[in-house]
Amino acid sequence: MRRPPIGRLVALFAALALAFGAITVRLAVLQVSQAGAYQTLALDQRLQTVSLPAWRGQIVDRSGEPLAITLPARDVYADPRYVIDPWGTAVEVSSVLGTPVRELLPKLRADATFVYLARQVDLWTAERVERLGLPGIGFLPTTWRSYPAGTLGSQVLGFVGVDGVGLAGLELEHQSLLAGHPGERTQELGRDGQPIVGGIDGERPPASGSDLVTTIDREFQFQVQAALEEAVEANDAAGGTVIVMDPRTGDVYAMASYPWFDPNDFVNAKPSTMRNRAVTDVFEPGSVNKVITAAAVVEERALPLHRRLSVAWKMSVGEFTIHDAHRHPVQPMTLGDIVAQSSNIGAVLVARRLGEVRMAAYLSEFGLGRTTGIGFPGESPGLMLPLYLWSDTSLATMAYGQGIAVTPLQMISVYSTIANDGVSVQPRLVRGHVDEGGTFHAAPAPVTRRVVSADTARMVTRMLAYAVKAGTGTAAQIPGYDVAGKTGTARIPRATGGYYTDQAIAAFIGFLPASDPTVVIAAILDRPVTVYGGVAAAPLFQDVARYAIERLSIAPGRPLRPPPHALPAR
Amino acid sequence: MSQPARALRAPEPSARPEPAVTPRPRPVPARPRAVALQRRRRHVGFLILFSVIVGSAVLGLAALYALLAQSSFRVDDLQQRIEALSRENLELTRWQASLSAPGRIAAWARSHGMRLPDDIRFLHVPAAGSAAPAGDADHPHARSAP
Numbered sequence: 001m002r003r004p005p006i007g008r009l010v011a012l013f014a015a016l017a018l019a020f021g022a023i024t025v026r027l028a029v030l031q032v033s034q035a036g037a038y039q040t041l042a043l044d045q046r047l048q049t050v051s052l053p054a055w056r057g058q059i060v061d062r063s064g065e066p067l068a069i070t071l072p073a074r075d076v077y078a079d080p081r082y083v084i085d086p087w088g089t090a091v092e093v094s095s096v097l098g099t100p101v102r103e104l105l106p107k108l109r110a111d112a113t114f115v116y117l118a119r120q121v122d123l124w125t126a127e128r129v130e131r132l133g134l135p136g137i138g139f140l141p142t143t144w145r146s147y148p149a150g151t152l153g154s155q156v157l158g159f160v161g162v163d164g165v166g167l168a169g170l171e172l173e174h175q176s177l178l179a180g181h182p183g184e185r186t187q188e189l190g191r192d193g194q195p196i197v198g199g200i201d202g203e204r205p206p207a208s209g210s211d212l213v214t215t216i217d218r219e220f221q222f223q224v225q226a227a228l229e230e231a232v233e234a235n236d237a238a239g240g241t242v243i244v245m246d247p248r249t250g251d252v253y254a255m256a257s258y259p260w261f262d263p264n265d266f267v268n269a270k271p272s273t274m275r276n277r278a279v280t281d282v283f284e285p286g287s288v289n290k291v292i293t294a295a296a297v298v299e300e301r302a303l304p305l306h307r308r309l310s311v312a313w314k315m316s317v318g319e320f321t322i323h324d325a326h327r328h329p330v331q332p333m334t335l336g337d338i339v340a341q342s343s344n345i346g347a348v349l350v351a352r353r354l355g356e357v358r359m360a361a362y363l364s365e366f367g368l369g370r371t372t373g374i375g376f377p378g379e380s381p382g383l384m385l386p387l388y389l390w391s392d393t394s395l396a397t398m399a400y401g402q403g404i405a406v407t408p409l410q411m412i413s414v415y416s417t418i419a420n421d422g423v424s425v426q427p428r429l430v431r432g433h434v435d436e437g438g439t440f441h442a443a444p445a446p447v448t449r450r451v452v453s454a455d456t457a458r459m460v461t462r463m464l465a466y467a468v469k470a471g472t473g474t475a476a477q478i479p480g481y482d483v484a485g486k487t488g489t490a491r492i493p494r495a496t497g498g499y500y501t502d503q504a505i506a507a508f509i510g511f512l513p514a515s516d517p518t519v520v521i522a523a524i525l526d527r528p529v530t531v532y533g534g535v536a537a538a539p540l541f542q543d544v545a546r547y548a549i550e551r552l553s554i555a556p557g558r559p560l561r562p563p564p565h566a567l568p569a570r
Numbered sequence: 571m572s573q574p575a576r577a578l579r580a581p582e583p584s585a586r587p588e589p590a591v592t593p594r595p596r597p598v599p600a601r602p603r604a605v606a607l608q609r610r611r612r613h614v615g616f617l618i619l620f621s622v623i624v625g626s627a628v629l630g631l632a633a634l635y636a637l638l639a640q641s642s643f644r645v646d647d648l649q650q651r652i653e654a655l656s657r658e659n660l661e662l663t664r665w666q667a668s669l670s671a672p673g674r675i676a677a678w679a680r681s682h683g684m685r686l687p688d689d690i691r692f693l694h695v696p697a698a699g700s701a702a703p704a705g706d707a708d709h710p711h712a713r714s715a716p
């Protein structure tokens with residue numbers, strides 16, 4: 001019998017043992033010492049974290065009516081590599097989206113892996129595209145900002161870009177409040193992209209943005225815009241601005257500048273229409289600025305109220321000659337007459353009694369030369385020369401509102417101060433916000449500051465009421481109500497120096513009822529063919545004031561005694 | 571020449587030593603068939619019990635996972651319904667806002683021949699104790715201005 005080949009068997013056994021031993025060692029290394037690292041790698045492969053976009057908060061009017069709302073939408077994209085028939089696909093997609101075929105075709109033929117065909121498409125339209133079942137066409141979830149009232153308050157609201165970020169207006173100013181905080185969802189996914197049952201599935205929910213509650217009254221805003229558009233067309237003006245506010249709280253009920261734009265289609269809007277001119281643009285106020293001159297004179301007792309000054313039609317100031325709007329003989333005028341008849345010469349005479357220092361101080365006290373703090377992007381502080389740069393004509397020109405530039409908001413704030421018994425209240429556009437849980441958080445109370453005494457404010461109010469009753473503002477009268485206000489016809493400066501002779505800014509700013517003001521209105525028209533504030537802007541004020549009476553249920557108030565005056569009423 | 575064999579002496583019966591007593595091995599009782607059967611039965615019983623327990627556990631785990639899967643599908647379905655209802659709510663809100671937009675209502679009113687009156691007057695019902703008509707400065711009850 002042959003002996004078994006023991007040696008070979010042992011050798012074979014040793015080789016196998018070595019091999020299995022190596023495998024065992026490797027197994028131990030993989031499963032024991034490197035187990036943690038491989039587990040982490042494997043988990044990383046399976047785990048997918050997606051950002052959950054936060055829902056942008058609404059913007060609502062003071063009554064809670066939505067002015068801006070976010071809706072779900074979809075972006076439609078194409079992967080040209082998988083588009084089988086670019087022409088046919090373009091035709092079918094165009095029939096649903098409305099985008100011309102000539103715009104879609106190059107994208108579908110592009111040498112790319114991802115091209116947008118349409119952004120922020122509403123869900124129903126996206127579903128119609130999806131039902132076409134076209135290869136290479138895909139969809140991404142997104143949102144779409146809608147402004148249901150169209151052009152209403154567009155310059156105040158602003159608009160939002162395709163990525164959901166505010167780009168102008170309140171949308172920009174309160175971006176962080178409206179945007180909220182995105183969340184994230186982490187899931188374990190299998191090879192086919194489906195969630196693994198029982199696997200990791202964690203979510204940090206997004207925090208929706210807060211809803212912004214504005215001071216705007218939707219109905220009031222509409223009426224203001226309708227009246228402004230009508231006035232611009234009737235006076236063949238280049239544009240106009242109207243602001244309505246509550247002098248006691250600083251709430252802005254309406255703010256509009258014509259022409260405006262539709263924020264639902266801001267891409268195609270003219271950039272000039274997007275500016276909120278009430279806050280960002282400046283103009284030389286003209287005679288509406290005389291209210292500051294009058295208030296300073298009364299407060300400083302620079303001129304007894306019964307004192308009559310001899311006021312000529314024109315006078316020389318430095319190397320210039322200034323004159324009143326209409327030729328007249330030398331007339332005795334009190335301060336009340338100067339305001340009522342809007343005499344430039346009279347304003348210069350009383351301003352000289354004040355002096356430059358006090359005049360500059362009161363201009364500053366009434367807020368000119370600095371922003372109001374309303375909380376709006378791009379607010380202009382206006383243009384006011386510092387005292388040390390005043391020339392020998394500065395006092396005179398500023399007394400009747402030239403040589404200084406203000407925003408409409410600054411001017412209405414001046415009248416609001418007078419209407420509020422001499423206390424300035426910071427204007428505001430936001431009442432507060434409603435958080436995700438539905439709790440309303442009021443905005444901080446507006447800053448208030450006494451500018452002139454209550455007695456001064458009431459005396460100036462009497463002068464302004466007399467200006468409407470018997471002066472240049474008779475076109476602003478409303479039967480049954482005492483309206484206090486001032487006209488303004490401000491020349492427009494040329495870029496090359498001097499002023500245009502045939503163009504002006506027509507303004508009327510006032511409040512009612514004079515004895516207990518509830519609302520202040522600024523009506524400003526840019527270059528109306530009718531030129532004068534009393535002719536072009538006062539009727540616009542009247543229209544808006546009539547609606548204010550109805551909307552706010554304003555009672556007539558007590559009649560006011562006229563101020564000391566020398567001239568007979570018109 | 572061989573020697574004559576020594577005659578073997580027959581052992582004397584009385585002097586014959588006692589043979590050594592070899593301990594008799596204990597008899598191995600023949601295993602009865604019944605005991606073997608019983609033991610086999612116990613093994614089988616244990617196996618059956620074990621199979622039942624393990625099988626139940628496996629079935630229970632499978633059922634639990636099936637339940638989890640079903641619940642997760644239901645949760646997913648409910649979440650989708652919530653999202654759909656939220657979307658619908660938003661869309662209805664937008665629709666309501668656009669329907670109630672003042673511009674739309676004004677345009678509708680104009681298209682149906684309605685217009686605002688040219689002259690609007692306000693009548694105020696005086697509060698109790700006040701008899702002054704609106705804006706009547708000459709009325710004896712009107713208080714003088716500040």
